[in-house]
Amino acid sequence: MGKYIVKRVLQFIPVFLGVTLILFALQNIVPxxxxxxxxxxxxxxxxxxxxxxxxxxxxxxxxxxDPVLDENGKPEQETLLNRYVFYIxxxxxxxxxxxxxxxxxxxxIFAEKYPYTIKLACCAIVIxxxxxxxxxxxxxxxxxxxxxxxxxxxxxxxxSVPAFWLGMLLQLFFGVYLKCMPISxxxxxxxxxxxxxxxxxxxxxxxxxxxxxTARIMRSQLLDVMNxxxxxxxxxxxxxxxxxxxxxxxxxxxxxxxxYIGVDFxxxxxxxxxxxxxxxxxxxxxxxxxxxxxxxxxxxxGGVTLVVVVVMIVNLIVDISYAFLDPRIRLGGxxxx
Numbered sequence: 001m002g003k004y005i006v007k008r009v010l011q012f013i014p015v016f017l018g019v020t021l022i023l024f025a026l027q028n029i030v031p032x033x034x035x036x037x038x039x040x041x042x043x044x045x046x047x048x049x050x051x052x053x054x055x056x057x058x059x060x061x062x063x064x065x066d067p068v069l070d071e072n073g074k075p076e077q078e079t080l081l082n083r084y085v086f087y088i089x090x091x092x093x094x095x096x097x098x099x100x101x102x103x104x105x106x107x108x109i110f111a112e113k114y115p116y117t118i119k120l121a122c123c124a125i126v127i128x129x130x131x132x133x134x135x136x137x138x139x140x141x142x143x144x145x146x147x148x149x150x151x152x153x154x155x156x157x158x159x160s161v162p163a164f165w166l167g168m169l170l171q172l173f174f175g176v177y178l179k180c181m182p183i184s185x186x187x188x189x190x191x192x193x194x195x196x197x198x199x200x201x202x203x204x205x206x207x208x209x210x211x212x213x214t215a216r217i218m219r220s221q222l223l224d225v226m227n228x229x230x231x232x233x234x235x236x237x238x239x240x241x242x243x244x245x246x247x248x249x250x251x252x253x254x255x256x257x258x259x260y261i262g263v264d265f266x267x268x269x270x271x272x273x274x275x276x277x278x279x280x281x282x283x284x285x286x287x288x289x290x291x292x293x294x295x296x297x298x299x300x301x302g303g304v305t306l307v308v309v310v311v312m313i314v315n316l317i318v319d320i321s322y323a324f325l326d327p328r329i330r331l332g333g334x335x336x337x
Contacts, residue, residue, distance in 0.1 A: 008319065012312045019308045020091065023301045024084050030295075034058070037100045037295055050075060057086045096302030101294050106302035110284060114306075116186050117276070117283035121268035123203035124210075129261055132211040136218025136257075141245070143223070151219070155212035167205035167278040174201060184280035202279045206272050210264045217260055221253040262318030269314065270307035 035044070035052050044052070050067050053059045059075040060068040067075045090097065096106035139151040158166075175183030187195035225231065226249055234244045271285030280286070284303060291299035 008316050023304055024087055027297045057083050097298030099299050100296045106298050110306060113282060113284050113287050117271050120202055120283060123199050124206040124268055125265045127203055127207040128211045128214055132214025133218050135215040139219040140222040151215055155215050158208050158212035163205055163209055164274040164278050166208055167275060170201045170205060186282055202275055202281055206268060206275045214257060214261060218257050221256055222249060225249045225253045258321055259318055262314055266311040266314030269310045
């Protein structure tokens with residue numbers, strides 16, 4: 001298991017470098033001067049502008065940090081390769097840059113926003129796992145019954161409905177018509193609702209589509225496992241259906257479900273842009289959306305980099321969890337030896 005973890009971590013390196021290279025290239029391909037974005041509508045003093053260009057590694061600097069001038073007295077432009085090296089060096093030291101519009105370190109901005117995304121993702125993944133797995137089990141056990149038809153119908157509707165549209169419907173029904181739920185924000189002293197109520201509608205919206213897929217996967221896998229030879233052997237021994245499902249079928253049927261839920265949890269932790277935007281949720285996704293609209297590239301690049309790292313870590317945890325669900329996976333490494 002230790003060698004497997006090391007191997008997977010080493011595989012993260014080319015992925016990380018590839019993503020950061022694409023982000024860095026996009027920043028330099030998209031039109032717009034970052035210094036002009038920092039200044040906004042204000043006219044910068046040439047000396048201040050030169051200092052900013054040196055700070056953001058847009059021009060070459062000497063050992064003292066002063067801009068290097070050519071024979072014409074103009075600052076020499078820094079090469080893209082060196083700028084990328086500066087960028088990677090900053091990332092490795094935890095420096096995600098400084099926001100153009102807010103003038104704050106990007107790491108501080110996401111340190112403030114990320115707890116809201118984590119809380120929302122945890123609420124959504126609990127709903128997805130409990131309701132999705134439960135509905136899938138009931139649908140498989142009660143095959144071709146009313147409950148099976150109901151689960152199939154509801155999941156088909158949820159898969160077809162865009163998440164942002166479902167969120168607006170929930171806002172309209174529970175927030176505008178019934179006036180029993182908040183429709184935006186994460187609560188606080190000024191909110192007339194309790195803080196936990198602000199999580200209900202965004203969590204349901206974020207979990208809706210994934211919950212439908214989880215139920216479908218659970219139903220399909222459980223039906224497939226129930227037709228295996230070892231299940232028929234367990235039935236021949238006189239074991240009850242409850243014992244067969246809980247002790248024999250469920251663990252094997254859960255492997256693809258755990259994979260899907262784990263990957264989906266990583267996506268939720270990376271910030272659900274549509275859901276957070278619809279509900280004005282102060283999380284990572286909404287912050288990245290605002291930064292894209294304002295072309296605040298340090299926030300965009302820092303946010304996407306953070307998303308990549310989180311998704312890779314969650315995928316590693318999901319892979320390790322296989323060994324606890326299926327002993328054959330755990331023993332696979334020793335058998336190869």
